[in-house]
Amino acid sequence: MSGASMGGAIGLLGYGAYLPSYRLGSDSGVRGTRVVASFDEDATTMAVEAARTVVPEGAAPGALWWASSSPPYLDKTNASAVHAALRLPSVVPAADLVGSARSTFAATRAALASGGLVVAADVRIGKPGSADEKAGGDGAAALLFGEGDAIAEVLGVASETLEVLDRWRDPQRTTGEQWEERFGFEQYADLVRGVAARLLDGAGLAEADHVVVTSGNSGITKRAGALVKGALSSGASPIGFSGAADPLLGLAAVLDVAGPGETVLVLSAVDGCDGLLLRTTDLLAGRRPTRSVADQLGAGRAIPYPTYLSWRGLLERELPRRPEPDRPAGPPSARAGAWKFGFAGTRCVECGFVHVPPLRVCRSCSAVDAMEDLSLADHTGTVATFTIDRLAFSPSPPVIDVVVDFEGGGRTTLEVADADPDRVAVGSEVSLVFRRLFTAGAVHNYFWKARVR
C-alpha cells in the first residue's frame, strides 16, 4: 500500500546525505570521481551535516546512534558532539557504534525498535596508489525513524553473520588491508542472495523495485546488479565504498529518485550480509533533502594530490613559522557548550542587540543578564569584510577569515570552510557548517565555519 503508515508503527520519517565538496584531482591517477573530505572534516562533522537536514525543529528523535569505522575519538563518545551540534535535549541518548558498515545496521536495528536517528559517516583512507584510495569515498548519511507520517514503511530487516578475513585494519593505522577480492566475493555472494530472498519472501514480493548492494568487496559491488536485480533499478554505492556510511548513502540516492509505493532493498555485504526492505509512501516526494546525492556528487572541486596527501597525514608539509595552537580546555568548552557546539548566541531582551558569542552585559544598552538564547546555526549571513591570512597556523593554508553579519542581527568573525579565495567577496552570502578548526593535544577543536553559498 502507499500512503502514510499506520499509527504506532515505526517508519522512516526522513533521510539526509552529505558529500564533501572536494574530489581527487587527475594528478592522483584516479579516473572518475573520488569524493574526499576536507582537512577540517571527519566522521563527526560530516554526521552533523547529514543529520541537521533531517531533524525537524522542535521534534527531537528518541535516540541518536552514530556509526563509523573512522572514529575521531575512542574512550570519548563521538555521538555527543553530534548531539550537541544538533541541539538535542539532554534526555536523548546518543551513542557510538564503531567498526564497520555492520555498525550502521546495528544502529538501524536499534532505531527500528524504538525510533531514533541513525547517522553514519566515514573518512576512508587508502595507501597512496591503492584500490582503497581510488575506489573509496568519504561521506555521511542519516535516517530518522519513528512513529507518525512516514516517507517509507519498513517491510523487514535481516542479517547473516560470517567470520571471514576479507577486509581488516590495525586500530593504530588509518589504512587497511584486504584479501584477494575473489575470495570475499565467493564468501559473500550466497549470503547476499540469501538475505534478499528472506526479506522478499517475508514481504510476499518476487522482487524489489530498487536494489542497492554495498560492500567493501569490489567483486560484490561490480556484480551488484547481477546478484540481486531490481525491477526498476539495481546498483551499488553512489560514490564508492564509504565504510559505515555506504549502505545509507546508497539508500539515500535511491530515495532521491524513487516514486511513491515503490520497494527499496538495501543489502550490505560486510562480514556477512545485512538487508533492509522499505516501501516508499507518497509523502516521500515532499520531504526530500534540498540537495540530492547526485547534485552533491556533481558539484565537487578538484584538489591537487599532494594537498590531499598532506590532509590525510600521508605527506608532511612545511608549516608556517608559527606556534601550534593550544588544545581547547575542558571546563571552558563545557561552559560554552551551547555556543561552541550549537552556535547559540543571545539577544538582549531590552534592546534586541544580538551577541555572537553570548555576553552577559549587553554591548548596546549595557543591560546585565537580560539575554534570551538565540541559535544562529541555521541563519545565513553576509560577508562584511574578509582577509586571506598566509601566516596563520593551519593544516591547509592560507586561512580565509570573514566578518559575518547575520540576517536578523549579530556579527562574528569566522574561518571559511572549503575556501576558494576567488569566491569570497564583500557581500558574499554564507551559511554555517560544523567543522574541526584544528587538532591539538589529541583534542579536536570542533566549531562552526562560514561557507560561501
Add this chain to the structure above:
Amino acid sequence: MASKGIKDAVAIVGMGCTRFGERWESSTDDLLLEAVGEALGSAGVQRDDVDAWWLGTLGSGQSGLTLSRPLGIDYKPVTRVENYCATGSESFRNACYAVASGAYDRVMAVGVEKLKDSGFSGLLRADPPSDGTAAELSLTAPAAFSLLDPAYTAKYGVDPVAMREAMTHVAWKNHVNGARNPKAQFRKEVSRETIEGAPKVAGRLGIFDCSGVSDGAAAAMIVRAEDAYDYTDRPIFVKALALASGPMRGGLDPAYDFTSFPEVVHSAADAYAQAGITDPRSELSLAEVHDCFTPTEIVLMEDLGFADRGQAWKDVLAGEFDADGRLAVNVDGGLKSFGHPVGASGLRMLYEAFLQLRGDAGERQLADPRLALTHNLGGRPGGCVSFVSVVGNERG
C-alpha cells in the same frame, strides 16, 4: 572629560634605549641593563637613587623580579605591567602617576621584550585556557589589520591602487626615517617597488607593510616637575597621559565598519583635553604613532585628528607626514624600522620625543619642536587598548 590629568606635574630627566634588532647576543637581562644604564647616566643618578620601578613586558618575564634580579635592586618596589602593545607606555603612565601622587620622588619606567628567542614569526600569544572558538586564536595580527584596507577604500570610494600607493608611502617614509637612526633595526631605505612587490602576508599586506620583529628595551627617569632642573637644564614635561580600553563592540556590531579605532579617538580626545590642545595639527611638532601595519598609520592620522575623515590617504601621499611635512610622523622610523618588542615600543617612541624636544636627534632633528605625541594601540580593529601621551619642553 573624566580624566583630570597631571599636566606639568612630572618630568622626564633622563632616558635610555637599546639598539633594536635581532639581538642574538643579548639576553633580556642584558637589554634591561643596557637601557637602564643609559637612562641612569642620562639623568645623572645612581641605581639606588631610584625610589620605585615599573617594568613593562608582554612575555619576557613575570613580576618585578624580572627587573630586580638582573639589576640587583635591593628591596625597592618593582611593578610589572602588561597591556598588550601599549605595555611600554603603560609602564611609563603608571610610573608618572606614582611620582605625581607624591609617593615617590624618583621613579624609573622600563620596558623590554625579547622576541627573537622563540624561533617563530610575529608576536606570540599567551592565552588562558579557552573553548578554542575565539577568532583571535587563529587570525594573525597582520590579517586582523589587513581588514582596514578594503573597508577604507570601500567606505570612501578610494581607488585600491591609490590606497596601495598610500600604504607603500607609509612604509617608504618610515624606512627613510629609520635609515637615519642608529638605534633602528632596519637602517636602509627601501624602494617603493620592493615594498609593493614583497610576498603577501595577509590580504594586501606584504612583508614591508608589517612592522619587524625585534628585541629591545628602553627606560625613562621620572621626577617631580619642580625638581627637574636639579637633574638637567633640558627636562621634558608630561602634558597628558590617556588610555582607553574598548568594550570590543566592533567585532559584534554590524554598525562597525573597520575604518577607525574608537579607542584611539577617545584616548586622543582625553589627551588633548588634559594638555589643553585644541588644534593638534598646528600645535604638535611631531607624533610617534603605532604603525604596526601600514593601513593602521593611515587610519590613525584620522583618529588622532591629523587628517579629515577619508582624506588621510591623500595627505600621506602628499608627504604631509614626512619628516619635512607639516607634521612629522614616526620621524625615528617607527615600528616599521624598529620592529616591535612590545614592552619597549612605547618607551622607544618617548625616547624619540625626548631627543627631539631636547635638540639631540642628530640628522633627524626637527626645527624648534615644542610638543610631541606618542601613541600605542594593543589589540585589533574592533577591540583594542589605546594610549596617547603628550610631552613638551616647556613647563606651562
